[in-house]
Amino acid sequence: MFQFINTLLIGITAGSIYSLMAIAIVLVWRSTRVINFAQGGLALASSFVGASILAQQISFWIALPIAMIAGALFSALTEYFLLRPLLKRSGDKGEEIFLPIIATLGLLGIIKTILNFTYGDRIGSIPPPISDKGFVVGGQVIALSPMRILILGIVLFLMVLLTFLFQRTNLGLALRASSYSPEISRLAGVRVDVIRTAGWAISGAAGAAAGILQTTNGSGAISPESFEFSLLLVFGFVAAVIGGIESLIGAVLGGLTLGVILAFILMYIGGSLVFFSAFLILIVILIVRPHGIIGVKGGRRA
Amino acid sequence: MALTVSELTIHHGAICAINNVSFTVPQGQLTAVIGANGAGKTTLLRALSGLNKSTHGHATWNAHNLLHSKPESIVRHGVSHVSEGKAVIPELTVNENLELGAIWRKNKRETRETKDQITSIFPRLGERLNQRTDTLSGGERQMLAIGRALMSKPQLLLLDEPSLGLAPLVVEQIFQTIRDLTTTMGLTVVLVEQNAMGALKIADNGIVLNLGKVAVTGTAQSLIADPQVRAAYLGY
Amino acid sequence: MHKVKTLRFKTGIGFFLIGLCVFFLSNVVDEWRAFQGATVAVYVVAIASIILLTGYSGQISLGHGALLGIGAYAAALAQIYAHLPIWLCFVTAVLVTAIFGALLGVAAARLSGPYLAGTTLALAVGLPSIASQFSILGGEQGISFNVGWPPLSLGADFTQYKWFFWIATIAALIMMWFLQNILSSRYGRMWRAVKSNSVAAELAGIGIGSSKVLAFTISSGVAGLAGALLAMTTNNVSPSVFPLALSFSLATGAVLSGVNTLGGVMIGSLALVAIPEIASSASNLWSESENTAMILPELIVSALLILTVFLAPKGPIEKLRARHRH
Numbered sequence A: 001m002f003q004f005i006n007t008l009l010i011g012i013t014a015g016s017i018y019s020l021m022a023i024a025i026v027l028v029w030r031s032t033r034v035i036n037f038a039q040g041g042l043a044l045a046s047s048f049v050g051a052s053i054l055a056q057q058i059s060f061w062i063a064l065p066i067a068m069i070a071g072a073l074f075s076a077l078t079e080y081f082l083l084r085p086l087l088k089r090s091g092d093k094g095e096e097i098f099l100p101i102i103a104t105l106g107l108l109g110i111i112k113t114i115l116n117f118t119y120g121d122r123i124g125s126i127p128p129p130i131s132d133k134g135f136v137v138g139g140q141v142i143a144l145s146p147m148r149i150l151i152l153g154i155v156l157f158l159m160v161l162l163t164f165l166f167q168r169t170n171l172g173l174a175l176r177a178s179s180y181s182p183e184i185s186r187l188a189g190v191r192v193d194v195i196r197t198a199g200w201a202i203s204g205a206a207g208a209a210a211g212i213l214q215t216t217n218g219s220g221a222i223s224p225e226s227f228e229f230s231l232l233l234v235f236g237f238v239a240a241v242i243g244g245i246e247s248l249i250g251a252v253l254g255g256l257t258l259g260v261i262l263a264f265i266l267m268y269i270g271g272s273l274v275f276f277s278a279f280l281i282l283i284v285i286l287i288v289r290p291h292g293i294i295g296v297k298g299g300r301r302a
Numbered sequence B: 001m002a003l004t005v006s007e008l009t010i011h012h013g014a015i016c017a018i019n020n021v022s023f024t025v026p027q028g029q030l031t032a033v034i035g036a037n038g039a040g041k042t043t044l045l046r047a048l049s050g051l052n053k054s055t056h057g058h059a060t061w062n063a064h065n066l067l068h069s070k071p072e073s074i075v076r077h078g079v080s081h082v083s084e085g086k087a088v089i090p091e092l093t094v095n096e097n098l099e100l101g102a103i104w105r106k107n108k109r110e111t112r113e114t115k116d117q118i119t120s121i122f123p124r125l126g127e128r129l130n131q132r133t134d135t136l137s138g139g140e141r142q143m144l145a146i147g148r149a150l151m152s153k154p155q156l157l158l159l160d161e162p163s164l165g166l167a168p169l170v171v172e173q174i175f176q177t178i179r180d181l182t183t184t185m186g187l188t189v190v191l192v193e194q195n196a197m198g199a200l201k202i203a204d205n206g207i208v209l210n211l212g213k214v215a216v217t218g219t220a221q222s223l224i225a226d227p228q229v230r231a232a233y234l235g236y
Numbered sequence C: 001m002h003k004v005k006t007l008r009f010k011t012g013i014g015f016f017l018i019g020l021c022v023f024f025l026s027n028v029v030d031e032w033r034a035f036q037g038a039t040v041a042v043y044v045v046a047i048a049s050i051i052l053l054t055g056y057s058g059q060i061s062l063g064h065g066a067l068l069g070i071g072a073y074a075a076a077l078a079q080i081y082a083h084l085p086i087w088l089c090f091v092t093a094v095l096v097t098a099i100f101g102a103l104l105g106v107a108a109a110r111l112s113g114p115y116l117a118g119t120t121l122a123l124a125v126g127l128p129s130i131a132s133q134f135s136i137l138g139g140e141q142g143i144s145f146n147v148g149w150p151p152l153s154l155g156a157d158f159t160q161y162k163w164f165f166w167i168a169t170i171a172a173l174i175m176m177w178f179l180q181n182i183l184s185s186r187y188g189r190m191w192r193a194v195k196s197n198s199v200a201a202e203l204a205g206i207g208i209g210s211s212k213v214l215a216f217t218i219s220s221g222v223a224g225l226a227g228a229l230l231a232m233t234t235n236n237v238s239p240s241v242f243p244l245a246l247s248f249s250l251a252t253g254a255v256l257s258g259v260n261t262l263g264g265v266m267i268g269s270l271a272l273v274a275i276p277e278i279a280s281s282a283s284n285l286w287s288e289s290e291n292t293a294m295i296l297p298e299l300i301v302s303a304l305l306i307l308t309v310f311l312a313p314k315g316p317i318e319k320l321r322a323r324h325r326h
């Protein structure tokens, strides 16, 4: 029982971070109907921005928002300079899906070389800002630590912020409308191009937050060749697919579900199967429920 | 203050959908554009609202050049387009669809007034503001599409087949509303229709398009009386 | 029919000539070049398998490195536990990977582009770590795969790398010949029909799903062979031989070759081998820093990828052809 609850806590914390990454993927998907395979790389670059601010002895509470702003900027630049010109050229149908994928892969390589060039084999460090020692309950150390509570708190705060943005503001309305029907949105006066860039920017910020939190929750260190961030991308993608890839709530639930399942696999079956299970879960969902487990009914698919 | 189109030519690849078309729509009047399937009616309207690129020609509204602007800036110059086939966003609520139409307008108080005005024209929308749009009937969706266009407070309204797929009674109701809008709000309206008789009955003027060219123009009455138009488009 | 036969005859002669060239080449180059030659041949097989999948059947894979891994492990296990002769190990690699590919293909056939890309990426990320779970796979150290010394009949000074070069080249020639034939067969026409217009193909009675599964199966089988060949050159099969970066490299090679035609496959394969070498000699000229030598290849490759996407989205060969036509 004790172990069960501990595993659950670990899973929920990790899952909340996957949720953020899933949101990042969903936002890009809804803006431009592509998956950004450089999303992990962008998150890594933003995390390095955060790490270099922390290295100046500046507070985590300043580093996090600055990293998120950097993430937003990187992502917006990607949309503006890479995806927009690419999607503007009308190619034949087979190319349309292939080229953005390749372009984002190319970008991933460029991000990595830039990071390698600036940081070399130095690693960036993002230590937990508060204690990550588990609380002691009845003489036993549980998985819940101040740091885990903080992570959950930050994720929750960002979710509330995003919900407010999407449901209560004009920008949110424009983002949703342009994703469902760019043409009607343009006729209604929405500058869809700008809104797409905005969608990418928000996605970049969410990805940056995911990157920073993932690092504090894990090893506390990042390197330009980090495998962790490829994993984060894959987990975020799986979470997004579980949630039906269109819906933000779906992304959150998908992330939590995945986090908990993987935590239990790690605890009860074996650590080396965790990564492969993510793939298996993805396959099963795509075959059994291609609209996602939590996919909102009536949501559109590409 | 009028819509002036001159020598407009539009190609879709090799197909010439609009071929050297010229006409004028006087301010405050309702002009019906009729023609067979594929005559180029939709293509014409989409060019006027910036969705289609033209090959050649001019089109101006209030001295504003329509052909080299983007849809999102044309709507800011008082031109609203209700595109073909119930132009609403089903995933949004009725209220959000309406709000979308006014999203670029700065003055929130005026926007609210416009919305009140629209819900009094279409009371059924007012009753369903918080419902998701995919729960609406076809007729209600068409009303919402028109309502969304009106939220931009246009002076020129471009309507593409508002009667499409609606029951005769609903069609009559919508046509009547369009007529009333023209008169009471002083709107200028271009109404593209397959239902030629219904459209000409409420219109001031008519334009018959055939294979991308203007075949006949004139007052609505004169078109209804024209034996050729009657034979080809009115079916008697 | 007659025309097809002469065509096949001609390509047969072509392959024979290529083989002859490689034979003479292998006699004049040094050890290191022979090793690089073997690597090029391995990439030819691997990239051809991606081109078949993407260019002809319209499916995307970012995880072919994982399929190579499966083939390599299959070959090594066949050698260690079943003591199969070496050529049967290669056949095992093809069969096992093809079976795995068929299973994966059933799922893949239902997925559209970005989903399939994500799924295969998840495979590439997830598969290598399995090696640590089962002791038979040898964990991080991996297991050995040894094709043995060249037969004595080839002469005493016939080196190991030259032997690799020969095996890989022969395998590559056989595979290219096989793929050429498949593509000009009924199946090839079927794939092209599905790719260019799936609705029309369905109306014409082509099973879209099964045509895609077939493409995935064949592509996987070919990738499995490439994996076994790669393991041959490293003498060893371990997760580090098949990292995520390999999958990305292969996708890159396919794009540089031009995904729509098998004909360009040499371009991408040569690029993957030559770029690191050119980059390292270039960086030696400019700067002393080791760092530059390390990152320059990736920078060049990534820049080439993006340039290709913008300037020659159909690949260098079709770009040249288009220019000739004008």
Ligand SMILES: Nc1ncnc2c1ncn2[C@@H]1O[C@H](COP(=O)(O)OP(=O)(O)OP(=O)(O)O)[C@@H](O)[C@H]1O
Binding pocket: B012, B013, B015, B017, B035, B036, B037, B038, B039, B040, B041, B042, B043, B044, B194
């Ligand atoms: N996007 C497009 N690409 C190619 N051809 C097009 C495109 N849109 C329209 N066309 C062609 O242009 C011509 C005019 O089409 P348009 O839609 O304007 O006709 P319409 O008068 O609105 O017909 P309907 O009454 O059926 O709506 C048709 O021949 C049509 O096939």
Ligand SMILES: [Mg+2]
Binding pocket: B041, B042, B043, B084
């Ligand atoms: Mg039409």
